Amino acid sequence: MPYFVFIGRDRAESAALREEKRPAHRAYIRVAQAGCTVVAGGPLVGDDGQPMTGTLLVLKAEDRAAALRFLAGDPYAQARLFESTALTRWAWGLGNPPEES
Numbered sequence: 001m002p003y004f005v006f007i008g009r010d011r012a013e014s015a016a017l018r019e020e021k022r023p024a025h026r027a028y029i030r031v032a033q034a035g036c037t038v039v040a041g042g043p044l045v046g047d048d049g050q051p052m053t054g055t056l057l058v059l060k061a062e063d064r065a066a067a068l069r070f071l072a073g074d075p076y077a078q079a080r081l082f083e084s085t086a087l088t089r090w091a092w093g094l095g096n097p098p099e100e101s
Contacts, residue, residue: 001060004067005090007044008082009054017081018052024075029057033073035066039097054082064089 010018029038037060044054055076061067067087071077077085 001062003039003090003092004059004061004064004087006057006059006067006071006085006087007054008076008085009044010052010081011083014081015051017079018076021075021079021081025055028074033066033070035062036060036070038070058090058092 029041039058039060041055041057043052044056045052057071059067059070061070064087071085071087076082
């Protein structure tokens with residue numbers, strides 16, 4: 001299955017919304033959905049490590065459509081946290097996880 005990288009940048013003044021939805025988001029991304037699973041990720045932050053300003057996820061998905069379906073169900077997306085989003089197919093190089101047998 002191919003990998004995809006998702007980057008979502010938060011809307012301005014959305015820190016309270018992020019904090020409210022964060023537990024549900026964290027639970028959601030830890031459970032594989034049909035055709036898609038998150039293999040790595042974390043919040044984007046400022047140069048000083050604070051505050052959280054967005055989300056980066058590495059997805060392993062059957063295809064772009066499966067990744068988009070997964071992302072649409074994320075509590076952050078449903079709450080319209082993101083000002084902008086990007087989903088890009090990615091060829092994992094350095095630190096590539098072992099292939100499944």
